[in-house]
Amino acid sequence: MLRHMFHRVKGSYDIIPESEETWKESSLWQHFEKTARFLSSLYGFKEIRTPIFEHTEVFTRSAGEESDVVSKEMYTFFDKAERSLSLRPELTAPIVRAFIENNLHQNECDRFFYIGPCFRYDRMQKGRYRQFHQFGVELFSSKDPYHDAETIYFLLDLYKNLGLKNTSLRINSIGDKEIRQNFAKALQDYFKHFFNDLSPDSQRRFQINPLRILDSKEECDKEISKNAPQITEFLTPSKRTFFQDVLRILDSLKVSYEIDGSLVRGLDYYCDTVFEVVSTNDLGAQNALGGGGRYDGLMKEMGGRDLPGLGFATGIERILLSMSAEGQITQKAEGPFYYFIPLSPPCKELCFTLMTKLRSDQKSASCFSKNYTLKKGLAEASKLNAKYAILVGEEELHSKIVTVKCLSTREEKKIPLSNLETLSEIFYA
Ligand code: HAM
Numbered sequence: 001m002l003r004h005m006f007h008r009v010k011g012s013y014d015i016i017p018e019s020e021e022t023w024k025e026s027s028l029w030q031h032f033e034k035t036a037r038f039l040s041s042l043y044g045f046k047e048i049r050t051p052i053f054e055h056t057e058v059f060t061r062s063a064g065e066e067s068d069v070v071s072k073e074m075y076t077f078f079d080k081a082e083r084s085l086s087l088r089p090e091l092t093a094p095i096v097r098a099f100i101e102n103n104l105h106q107n108e109c110d111r112f113f114y115i116g117p118c119f120r121y122d123r124m125q126k127g128r129y130r131q132f133h134q135f136g137v138e139l140f141s142s143k144d145p146y147h148d149a150e151t152i153y154f155l156l157d158l159y160k161n162l163g164l165k166n167t168s169l170r171i172n173s174i175g176d177k178e179i180r181q182n183f184a185k186a187l188q189d190y191f192k193h194f195f196n197d198l199s200p201d202s203q204r205r206f207q208i209n210p211l212r213i214l215d216s217k218e219e220c221d222k223e224i225s226k227n228a229p230q231i232t233e234f235l236t237p238s239k240r241t242f243f244q245d246v247l248r249i250l251d252s253l254k255v256s257y258e259i260d261g262s263l264v265r266g267l268d269y270y271c272d273t274v275f276e277v278v279s280t281n282d283l284g285a286q287n288a289l290g291g292g293g294r295y296d297g298l299m300k301e302m303g304g305r306d307l308p309g310l311g312f313a314t315g316i317e318r319i320l321l322s323m324s325a326e327g328q329i330t331q332k333a334e335g336p337f338y339y340f341i342p343l344s345p346p347c348k349e350l351c352f353t354l355m356t357k358l359r360s361d362q363k364s365a366s367c368f369s370k371n372y373t374l375k376k377g378l379a380e381a382s383k384l385n386a387k388y389a390i391l392v393g394e395e396e397l398h399s400k401i402v403t404v405k406c407l408s409t410r411e412e413k414k415i416p417l418s419n420l421e422t423l424s425e426i427f428y429a
Contacts (some may be wrong), residue, residue: 019335023320027333032316033115036135036162043154044104045113045295047136050094052117056084058263062093062298066209071326073120092269092295092311093302095138098305109142115316127286127304127318136292136313139300143308145242148273148294149249155277155290155312156255161326162319166280167289172231172263173243173272177297179234183208185230194224215266217285226381230261239272245261246273269295272308279318289322290314299330335365335385338420341377343393354420363421388423 008014015026022028040047056076063070074124088094089112104110114136122128123171137154139147152169159167174180187210199218206213214225235243250257257275265274274293281287292312300306323329338358340351351367358365366384368377374391381389391403400417406427415426 003008009130011124011127016216021324022329023324024315025329027328028320028323029316032135032162033319036113036115039114039154039158039161040137043111043113043137043150048095048098048112048114049116050088050091050098052112052119053085053087054094054097056086058093058097058302059086059089061302062096062267062269063090064209065127066205066212067214067267069120069266072342074123075119077119089118089120089269091116091118091134091136091313092138092309093298094385095300095311096155096302097305099140099288100299100302105141105305105307107141108278109144109147110140111137112139113137119160124282125286127315127321129317133316134313135316136311138247138309138311140309142310143296145245145273146249148246148310149253149255151292151310151312152250152275153253153255153294155314155406157315159277159289161320163324164289164319164322164326165278166326167277169257169275169277170255170260170263171247171250171273171275172260173235173239173246174231174264174270174274174293175235176271177237177238180211183229183231183234186234187211187213190228191224196206197224209268211264212266214262214264225262231264232259232261242272250401261416263295265291269301271296275312275316279322279325280321283318283321283325288315289318333385334364335362335381337387338363338365338423339377339381339384339386339389340365340367341374341381341389341391343372343374343377343391345372346399347372347392347394350397351390353424354390354417358420360420364381378405388427390420 013024015024015029016025019025059070059074065071069089074089077085081083095112095114096154117131117133120132121130137151139151156169188206190334191198191206191210191390198221199221201217202213202216202221213221214228216222243384263274263276270293272294276291277289279289280288289314294310296308298309340350340355342351355365355367368380378389387408389405389407396402403412404415404419405412411427413426
């Protein structure tokens with residue numbers, strides 16, 4: 001057996017043209033990206049691309065030192081000038097950084113979308129990778145509940161457009177800092193009775209940020225958290241009204257949701273509306289497809305103006321896994337439109353000339369370049385998913401009339417070279 005010298009880094013994978021695991025096929029990724037970009041333009045979002053690494057403080061100041069993402073999962077290193085840099089574990093903080101740095105505030109609601117890789121050093125399992133990809137949106141400058149509802153609707157619309165049916169939306173409001181401080185005290189009062197049964201991580205969280213216990217992935221913590229107080233009990237009347245407004249707008253858009261009082265999200269910057277969409281397919285433990293919420297204080301905290309923000313991010317791997325679980329993956333990568341099969345060495349030159357000409361007219365074309373046997377050439381054309389095979393032998397070379405085979409119908413016709421560009425009309429296929 002051939003021994004490989006190099007392997008992928010654990011927790012990463014290759015996206016390739018064809019794979020047993022269809023979610024790794026590049027055509028599916030392209031389909032996802034096309035859909036996400038199309039919807040982004042429908043909803044008025046413009047693309048933003050930021051570097052994959054940032055100064056570490058961008059993340060510690062935003063997601064919080066105590067969040068799992070920052071405290072355990074970040075790829076942090078020092079560069080040659082001893083700067084602490086981190087591969088981005090998420091994109092909200094980098095987008096806020098870029099918004100401030102490039103002075104991007106222009107509208108009553110500034111809208112951005114992004115697609116790209118993120119990095120989290122976590123235990124590998126199905127749906128959880130160390131390099132994964134997010135599609136997300138961020139809206140700045142608006143404190144209008146219509147925008148909360150619109151953001152949630154966009155996320156659900158994306159899933160719908162990709163053909164996903166088995167999704168479920170959970171939503172909550174976590175109010176402001178003062179509300180969360182009161183809630184944290186109530187949580188400590190509750191959790192102190194179960195302190196010894198909490199996981200070691202949650203025992204540490206008990207002092208520093210007891211809200212994080214609600215977000216723990218450990219079974220023992222989850223069990224104890226079931227009867228913990230819920231943050232909704234602590235909301236002030238104005239926060240309650242804002243949340244009710246978001247729900248009312250969702251109702252008017254016929255969106256179904258479950259209010260989940262224990263949903264607090266794993267990053268520190270959130271306030272008010274938070275939400276998560278889970279897949280109800282059997283994806284194992286990693287069933288959160290996407291999530292997001294408001295983060296009104298973050299821009300100021302990061303040195304910018306006091307402008308509100310909100311958004312979502314969704315994991316592309318989990319979406320594609322879900323599509324595969326729901327049988328939504330039927331696309332076969334498109335092959336070349338014209339596939340030339342030269343049947344002897346002198347025919348090859350004509351095939352290459354024609355292929356190059358078609359390509360310069362923006363038609364996809366390819367050419368079989370081995371063996372000069374019809375059988376092998378046709379087998380290759382099918383394998384590549386080509387539309388028409390064009391057979392060029394000595395006779396065709398002299399007559400300038402070639403044999404064209406439509407690979408979907410197996411129909412064959414003799415066509416003059418000058419008519420090659422109208423094959424679709426000639427075959428109706
Ligand atoms: P998040 O919930 O940490 O939120 O991540 C969003 C999505 O990324 C998750 O729902 C999941 O689908 C995917 N994801 C996270 N970690 C992994 C992993 N290790 N492997 C595969 N997929 C993963 C955020 O990142 C926030 N920035 C979302 C946001 C945007 N909030 C406001 N704006």
